[in-house]
Amino acid sequence: GENVEQHPSTLSVQEGDSAVIKCTYSDSASNYFPWYKQELGKRPQLIIDIRSNVGEKKDQRIAVTLNKTAKHFSLHITETQPEDSAVYFCAAEGGYQKVTFGTGTKLQVIP
Amino acid sequence: SQTIHQWPATLVQPVGSPLSLECTVEGTSNPNLYWYRQAAGRGLQLLFYSVGIGQISSEVPQNLSASRPQDRQFILSSKKLLLSDSGFYLCAWSVPRPFNEKLFFGSGTQLSVL
Numbered sequence: 001g002e003n004v005e006q007h008p009s010t011l012s013v014q015e016g017d018s019a020v021i022k023c024t025y026s027d028s029a030s031n032y033f034p035w036y037k038q039e040l041g042k043r044p045q046l047i048i049d050i051r052s053n054v055g056e057k058k059d060q061r062i063a064v065t066l067n068k069t070a071k072h073f074s075l076h077i078t079e080t081q082p083e084d085s086a087v088y089f090c091a092a093e094g095g096y097q098k099v100t101f102g103t104g105t106k107l108q109v110i111p
Numbered sequence: 112s113q114t115i116h117q118w119p120a121t122l123v124q125p126v127g128s129p130l131s132l133e134c135t136v137e138g139t140s141n142p143n144l145y146w147y148r149q150a151a152g153r154g155l156q157l158l159f160y161s162v163g164i165g166q167i168s169s170e171v172p173q174n175l176s177a178s179r180p181q182d183r184q185f186i187l188s189s190k191k192l193l194l195s196d197s198g199f200y201l202c203a204w205s206v207p208r209p210f211n212e213k214l215f216f217g218s219g220t221q222l223s224v225l
Contacts, residue, residue: 001170006154032212043201043216044155089155097143097205097212098168103154 002027002094006102013080014110021105023090024072032093033066033073037086038104044089048075080109113138117202117217124224130175130189132220134202137183142204144185145214146177149199161185162207197224 003026013019025033031052036044050057050064050073057064061080066073077084090102117134124130136142146158157170159177167177174193178186185202202217 034213036214043218044214045216046213049213091214093212097162097208098157098160098170099145099205099212099214100157101147101155 002030002092002098002100004090004092004100004102006090006105008105009103010106010108012108012110015080015082017080019075019077019080019084019107019109021075021088021090021107022072023074023092023102024070025092025100026071027092027094028068028071030092030094033064034091034093034099035062035064035075036089036091036101038089039086047088077107080107082109082111085109113204113215115202115204115215115217117220119220120218121221122223124192124222126194126224127191130187130192130196130222132187132200132202132222134185134187134217135183136204139183139204139206141182141207143207144179145203145205146185146187147201147203147216149201151198155201159187192224194224197222 006023034049037047038044048062048064050066061078063076085108087104087106089104091099093099114137145160147155161167161179175189200220203214205214
């Protein structure tokens with residue numbers, strides 16, 4: 001089955017700096033890679049996603065890159081703000097739309 | 112629009128007691144349904160998923176079971192809870208192929224087994 005690894009597990013950045021979270025996946029058949037943000041005690045919310053036929057996607061301060069050959073993808077947050085503080089999860093979708101999540105990255109943006 | 116309901120929000124149960132968590136989806140037909148568990152400070156572990164009524168796939172051998180008695184209803188059960196069953200349980204749904212595969216999560220159930 002699919003295995004998704006995510007690094008780092010915790011990340012602290014100064015407000016205004018960039019944050020990068022990296023993930024690798026094992027199943028070469030996976031073709032959909034979403035990123036979720038989870039605030040404390042709340043449900044995960046989709047923030048951006050990318051499909052295997054695209055190498056990069058951007059939405060305002062958030063961007064995701066995908067390298068299918070190397071089977072890794074990354075989340076980039078620029079100009080970080082305190083409200084970006086949360087746990088971020090990467091995921092990969094395999095057969096039957098089974099979505100496997102990474103272990104999460106706790107991002108802290110220091111004002 | 113589509114909505115997902117999950118209840119209860121919190122639950123405290125003694126070890127050895129049964130469990131039933133329910134999730135329903137409104138506004139869509141034949142959704143894919145999922146149960147995830149999140150231990151404190153940990154990632155999201157897929158427990159079960161279902162692509163149709165009566166079709167359940169289990170991802171991890173454990174003390175839990177799932178059922179889908181109706182198209183938009185997904186139930187997570189246990190006959191006897193263990194301490195290790197404590198966690199934050201999330202139900203989710205997605206639209207089947209060939210549409211997008213985005214997951215939409217319920218508000219979660221915080222289960223404490225004492």
